[in-house]
Amino acid sequence: MRDDWNSWYPDPNQLRWHPFTIPDAAKGAVDFAEGLNTLCGAGDPKTRNGLSIHIYACNSSMLHKCMYSSDGDFLIVPQKGALRILTEFGKMTVKPNEICVIQQGMRFSVQVSEPSRGYILETYNKHFTLPDLGPIGANGLANPRDFLTPVAWFEDKEIQYTIINKFQGKMFQAQQGHSPFDVVGWHGNYTPYKYDLDKFMVINAVAFDHADPSIFTVLTCQSETAGVAIADFVIFPPRWSVQEHTFRPPYYHRNCMSEFMGLIKGKYEAKEEGFRPGGGTLHSMMTPHGPDSECFEKASNANLKAERIADGTMAFMFESSFSLALTEWGNKTCLRVDEEYYKCWQGLKSHFNPNDRLKLSETGGESVSKVKKFSF
DSSP states (O other): OOOOTTTTTTSSSSSOOOOOOOEEEEEGGOOTTEEEEEEEEEEEEEEEEEEEEEEEEEEOOSSSSEEEEESSSSEEEEEEEEEEEEETTTTEETTTTTTEEOOOOEEEEEEOOEEEEEEEEESSSSBBEEEEOOGGGGSOOOOOOBBBOOOOOOOOOOOEEEEEETTTTTEEEEEESSSSSOOOOSSOOOOOOOEEEEGOOOOSSSSSSSSGGGGGGEEEEEEESSOHHHHHHEOOOSEOOOOOOOOOOOOBBBOOOOOEEEEEEBTTTTTTTSTTTTTTTETTTTTOOOOOOHHHHHHHHHHOOOEEESTOOEEEEESSSSEEEEEIIIIITOOOOOOTTGGGGOOOOOOOOTTTTHHHHTTTTTOOOOOOOOOO
């Protein structure tokens, strides 16, 4: 793990990763702490400003070992294999399609029963909160009642324990002669917690146009500027699609946010091929992106009836107002970069015909709208 964002040359291109490799158990045991690698990030934990995105891939449990981050909060998204997490507050089992948050300074140990893989969003600033609902009102998106905290549990063992501390982007370790999970009880609201993504109450456009994906925000870490996030955790859950006179998939765009996407299961509707569970994509600030050519043709010619989309699928996005820098591991060492990602847009063709407006007017359709001129 690291936070030296100048160690690798910047890359503004659209990036996609094949599913990240899980260590082969035949070649040796790798636990959660050993299987952590930083993909990208920005900012500085020393000034408590920024974030990093990590990938974990492991094949064994942490034995007499725990870790914590002095730098920030971990939002953990399992993709393959359930995590049984021991904390100072109790136990949590977090399965794929669930998430958990381990807040700054909380010691935890991860046990697995099979080869496991997933994603981590670490924020250095504030803690994750629910987004403001605004005109949605009292109920919607991720409801507070669905977040679960552990029941107090402890073990009283005198045993050699390794404590790993992520401090200013580096990993340190110390030894102690007893289990760190000897907290008999706790009170307050500074706790780890988990959430089942199937409990998300989806809001969507029901008349026309593609709504901004901010309506799918589960958790956010806000900056000091109102409405600007250090990081948002956004999902694309199963839902109804009913918009009329609309190109329903995400439209082609550039924007002032960095967008890292991962796939927990299924196929993402805007890129059904190539973007696979356990992989990822990064579309950097002001880099154009959108559906692949196959999705464009299919959606442009579709019969716009009410239909279910994303059934059996769960894609997510870590979105940030920071310009994310890649690590050497992310762009080279991991050996998972899809060098042919750009080809998914090469089949796009222009369908624009400037005479279409004239034909519409000549056949008695709506008249061409007039452009209002302003003088200064």
